[in-house]
Amino acid sequence: MKTFIALAAATATVLGTAAYAQDFKMPVQARQGQFAVLAINLGILGGMARGATEYDAEAAQAAADSIVAVTMINQGPLWPEGSDSMSIDGTRAEPAIWENLPDVLSKFGDLTMAAQELQAVAGTGQEAIGPALGKLGGTCKACHDNYRTPE
Amino acid sequence: MLRKLLMLAIPAAVIAAGIGLWVTAPSTVEAARFEALSGDAARGETVFTASGCASCHTVKGSEDKLVLAGGQAFASDFGTFYAPNISSHPEEGIGGWSQIAFANAVLRGVSPEGQHYYPAFPYTSYVRMTDADLVDLWAYMQTLPADATPSKPHDVGFPFNIRRSVGGWKFLFMDDGFVTEADSELERGRYLVEALAHCAECHTPRNALGALDTARWMAxxxxxxxxxxxPPLTPDKLDWSADDIAYYLETGFTPEYDSAGGHMAAVIDNFSKLGPEDRAAVAAYVKALPAP
Structure with a gap:
């Protein structure tokens, strides 16, 4: 009997955790997806800034516009309470995010501003991209420094 | 099991060695060594940045990277170490120190009171610092703001709380020579990596006693x-080009345009402030690393 109860409890715990993680599948995919969109477009601009690919004003502008578009996404629904790296698998979002929401939001605001500055200069010439990109990269790091679990 | 036994046996052996007094006595630099040198604070700023002092000695998350109030916690197998206050405060910081006291701390891991520091403080790398850089660094650090926060005691259990045993550890593992061979072209990169930026402290695995396993350098x-x-930096694992590495050190962007996180974000903060030639030097060093 005792064994049965222990087994039942263990099963319930496992099922419970699975259901719990399932609840966060969409928001976790969505937030990771938006960062992937950022990375792809940063890659286009970075290649031009480093001279690895030829500068193309239109492509640069489109990439910068896409980055700005990501920063316009309302972040709240993508970061539900309990979807941190201590609670679920498949995320590197530190619990500290939820303990310091005003700081996180202010840092996301810095990303938004840096993206807009990049958007303003991306179409004007190759040499303008590097510094604007560097500034934007700084805002990525500012968050990753404290809020992303190391790999 | 054998590993567990070794973990117990080796510290015991080190403590036994600690009884051999001469081995464990803190050794200091010769006072005359720095007398003829005068520090240049402007040059010292570069040494400070390359050495990453602020990354550990500022309050975690603090925006002002020049207030060296300490307090960051560093967990290890031996206990938790807290970075001390190294601001210019005369009592709580190092403002009251002499240049020679500073040299003993940074190059020998010995406090002004003649006590061993724990090697969480990377003096095993800084021991390779040039005398000129040491005095420039000291000149610069005296210009930084004072902060009155007292240093937090380390949380280290027996037997590691016997500071004298650190003397045995140093005897076994502290080496002022460089680890890799370098020609004149690789010299600057090797100096930055192996002395100032102390990259190996994280990128190289450690043995049971917490010393770097130089046979698996940067693995x-x-x-x-x-x-x-x-992550490993050796050529069997890291396939980035030298340009990729230099760009990563400047911007934090990987070749996939992911961005650096964790403590590496702080390292990038430092490297982004150095000159492009220094980032290129580090990249060249990394590309020249032997496979383990």
Whole structure:
């Protein structure tokens, strides 16, 4: 009997955790997806800034516009309470995010501003991209420094 | 089991060695060594940045990277170490120190009171610092703001709380020579990596006593924080070009345009402030690393 109860409890715990993680599948995919969109477009601009690919004003502008578009996404629904790296698998979002929401939001605001500055200069010439990109990269790091679990 | 036994046996052996007094006595630099040198604070700023002092000695998350109030916690197998206050405060910081006291701390891991520091403070790398850089660094650090926060005591259990045993550890593991061979072209990169930026402290695995395993130099290691791993830099694992590495050190962007996180974000903060030639030098060094 005792064994049965222990087994039942263990099963319930496992099922419970699975259901719990399932609840966060969409928001976790969505937030990771938006960062992937950022990375792809940063890659286009970075290649031009480093001279690895030829500068193309239109492509640069489109990439910068896409980055700005990501920063316009309302972040709240993508970061539900309990979807941190201590609670679920498949995320590197530190619990500290939820303990310091005003700081996180202010840092996301810095990303938004840096993206807009990049958007303003991306179409004007190759040499303008590097510094604007560097500034934007700084805002990525500012968050990753404290809020992303190391790999 | 054997590993467990070794983990117990080796510290015991080190303590036994600690009874051999001469081995464990703190050794200091010769006072005359720095007398003829005068520090240049402007040059010292570069040494400070390359050495990453602020990354550990500022309050975690602090925006002002020049207030060296200490307090960051560093977990390890031996206990938790807290970075001390190294601001210019005369009592709580190092403002009251002499240049020679500073040299003994940085190059020998010995406090002004003649006590061993724990090697969480990377003096095993800084021991390779040039005398000129040392005095420039000291000149610069005296110009930084004072902060009155008292240093937090380390949380280290027996037997590691016997400071004298650190003397035995130093006797076994502290070496002022460089680890890799370098020609004149690789010299600057090697100096930055092996002396100032102390990259190996995280990127090289450690033995049971917490000393770097130089046979697996830069081969990657568990993250001392307990979460995840520190990536290997050796050519069998890291396939980035020298340009990729230099760009990463400047911007934090990987070739996939992911961006650096964790403690590496702080390292990038430092490298982004150095000159492009220094980032290129580090990249060249990394590309020249032998496979383990």
């Amino acid at each position: 990657g290691a568990p993250n001392p924080s307990g979460q995840g791993t520190i």
